[in-house]
Amino acid sequence: MKHKQTEDGNFLIKLEPGDRVINAINSIMEYLNIKAGLITGIGAVNNPTLGYFDINQKKYIEKTLTGNFEVLSLNGNIAQKEEKPFCHIHVILGDNEMKTFGGHLIEMEVTVTLELIVIPLKENLRRTPDETTSLWLWNL
Amino acid sequence: MKHKQTEDGNFLIKLEPGDRVINAINSIMEYLNIKAGLITGIGAVNNPTLGYFDINQKKYIEKTLTGNFEVLSLNGNIAQKEEKPFCHIHVILGDNEMKTFGGHLIEMEVTVTLELIVIPLKENLRRTPDETTSLWLWNL
Amino acid sequence: MKHKQTEDGNFLIKLEPGDRVINAINSIMEYLNIKAGLITGIGAVNNPTLGYFDINQKKYIEKTLTGNFEVLSLNGNIAQKEEKPFCHIHVILGDNEMKTFGGHLIEMEVTVTLELIVIPLKENLRRTPDETTSLWLWNL
Numbered sequence: 122m123k124h125k126q127t128e129d130g131n132f133l134i135k136l137e138p139g140d141r142v143i144n145a146i147n148s149i150m151e152y153l154n155i156k157a158g159l160i161t162g163i164g165a166v167n168n169p170t171l172g173y174f175d176i177n178q179k180k181y182i183e184k185t186l187t188g189n190f191e192v193l194s195l196n197g198n199i200a201q202k203e204e205k206p207f208c209h210i211h212v213i214l215g216d217n218e219m220k221t222f223g224g225h226l227i228e229m230e231v232t233v234t235l236e237l238i239v240i241p242l243k244e245n246l247r248r249t250p251d252e253t254t255s256l257w258l259w260n261l
Numbered sequence: 262m263k264h265k266q267t268e269d270g271n272f273l274i275k276l277e278p279g280d281r282v283i284n285a286i287n288s289i290m291e292y293l294n295i296k297a298g299l300i301t302g303i304g305a306v307n308n309p310t311l312g313y314f315d316i317n318q319k320k321y322i323e324k325t326l327t328g329n330f331e332v333l334s335l336n337g338n339i340a341q342k343e344e345k346p347f348c349h350i351h352v353i354l355g356d357n358e359m360k361t362f363g364g365h366l367i368e369m370e371v372t373v374t375l376e377l378i379v380i381p382l383k384e385n386l387r388r389t390p391d392e393t394t395s396l397w398l399w400n401l
Numbered sequence: 402m403k404h405k406q407t408e409d410g411n412f413l414i415k416l417e418p419g420d421r422v423i424n425a426i427n428s429i430m431e432y433l434n435i436k437a438g439l440i441t442g443i444g445a446v447n448n449p450t451l452g453y454f455d456i457n458q459k460k461y462i463e464k465t466l467t468g469n470f471e472v473l474s475l476n477g478n479i480a481q482k483e484e485k486p487f488c489h490i491h492v493i494l495g496d497n498e499m500k501t502f503g504g505h506l507i508e509m510e511v512t513v514t515l516e517l518i519v520i521p522l523k524e525n526l527r528r529t530p531d532e533t534t535s536l537w538l539w540n541l
Binding site: 123124125127128129131133135138161162163165189191192193194195196213215216217218219220221232233234236238240 | 437439441451453454455456462464466474476477478489490491492493501502503504505520522523524526531533534536538539541
Binding site for chain 2: 157161173175176182184194196197198209210211212213222224225240242243244246253254256258259261
């Protein structure tokens, strides 16, 4: 993983083969002390584990896809959960027939590269537990 | 719906269960007097109505999907249409098998949460009618 | 193609029927002398050629889809490749049944409109050749 802050205060983050995406983003956000932000990116990964939130069961159904995929869309945000940066990311992936799959990102591993741009937001955005869903939601 | 302006002038908008997305975004943009902007978000919704523009018929084909979906990607922009804010949004949704669907967003209802970030643009961006397509397009 | 810089330094770019997307974006980025940036957009296109990077063969598998599609998501970045702006873009497209397809964008032609927003980044972001993959990757 490499990163660089631009002159106007945004961040370029390049994840490299073998990097685990959620783990790497949370680490670098903590290192950079970013309390809120918008994150977007494109690249290529393998064996992604995706989630779908089941409202009745109040938990994520997880599914791991096998193989190599293009990251067609990676969108999410960074907030604070119990004093640590927490990224909430949804992805859409593409296979070699241009078919698409997607979900809440649990984890995935970079194969070729993952080019991320983070736009920090000047705000102490926090997540707090929501009783109805059992999820940690934005506390505005 | 809750919203907060960050110190650097962007907006965090949290839509809550039962909120209708297009309706809520147009309302809050009017309330905040935002004349142009970029909007992005992730969350979960149900029973979305999506559109596909048929060039020959010069109108949107609409389709309503039944059930609960993750909002994997919500991308769009805000402009002025006849002196009122108008959001143009495309979405990609995911089901419990990580399959994806998408279209021009007509409307959908939030189930769990929808976390939106709006980056306002300092520009009086306007939409005006386009004769060829019968759509209201950006007037640059 | 029309473009306008907003007061806060971002760019609105409207591609018009017949415009070829990659070609148009590279041209306008060169004209505007943008060395790094984030690009996002929505619109409608036809006959897109998409790519999937085959790691073993170290080259893109290409596929051209026939027909008209909504551009549900267009995400990417602009960097310098051999002193010229180079855009790296991934797209997700939707058909008249709200089914989705996607890949690395090789090229596609605008039908109705393509509404792009470019957020420039103050950074001389460069791509240099990567031996392992034979791709030009971010050099941070």
